Amino acid sequence: MAARRIAQSSINWSALAERVPANQKTSFGAFKTKSDIYVRAVMANPESPPKIDWAYYKAMVPVAGLVDSFQKQYDALSVPYPKDTVSPQVDAEIKESQSEIASYKKVSEQRIQNYQKEIAHLKSLLPYDQMTMEDYRDAFPDSALDPLNKPTFWPHTPEEQVGYKSKEQIEAEKQGHH
Template sequence: MAARRITQSSINWTALAERVPENQKGFFTAFKAKSDGYLRRMMANPESAPKIDWEHYKARIPVQGMVDDFRKKYEALNIPYPSDNVTPQIEQQEREALKEVQEFIKQSNARIAGYEAEVSRLKSLLPFEQMTMEDFKDAYPDLALDPLNKPTYWPHTPEEQLDYDTKAPQDAAHH
């Protein structure tokens, strides 16, 4: 007979529950209940088949050799445990997922370093309350008004400038 391969301590449900998001707690609880029900049903059955009292049947059945024939066939019967052909696929998926996670961690660390550099750069700037227009132009050249190289007209909106394309907003409104 096949041996039991599942034990009650094979899954750390507490560690698993800590990683489940709040919006999926119901699904997790249903999954755990289904798993526990399966485990209870499996544990209710004995690990090996009960022993058969062949002598009892020999004394009760009048046909000679019938019980011996059944006994030989029963003892020759071997039901193999199903072969495991999905574990290599799962392990391959786990390796691929681990590679993706490592790549994501590396990219995240690079982004974090960039964000920390940006934060330190912003902390080194003057506060907006103390900035002059020249300081703002030095800190944010793409946002600041440049009256010497590219003057703008009041109210300094794109629609009021000389190089404004009047067809672009109309075309955009039709789409």
């Protein structure tokens, strides 16, 4: 299998540079420089080795059969091109990451819709400086004070209320300690 010659880099360096964090720009620049040096070195060599003029050597070398032997060995020589065993793994990882990205996008779009509903709800409310306690109770029933149904004591934090038990106390009761 003969390797095909790549005329130019398949890497979109400008698109890749946009994704590099600011603290890694110098490392990215060094990597790109090394890559460019390698590509120039490869491109400096011809795609195929130069042809050997075997007739010239047959005429110049006095030992009979020596050039024919070299020519036969040279023609039989083939440098194997490494087989691509990694591309299927990379393709599988790409498909897996694309499905993860798609599911993340779907979940993110749902979150965005929920946040937009919350924003619309908050925009529909009266400004806080114009709200009365009753308006606040109607807008936020879970966090509003309800002195009739759920009376609380100042400073109205859960820890200061009658019957409050900490997580440690609840755990101790579950384990049978009092």
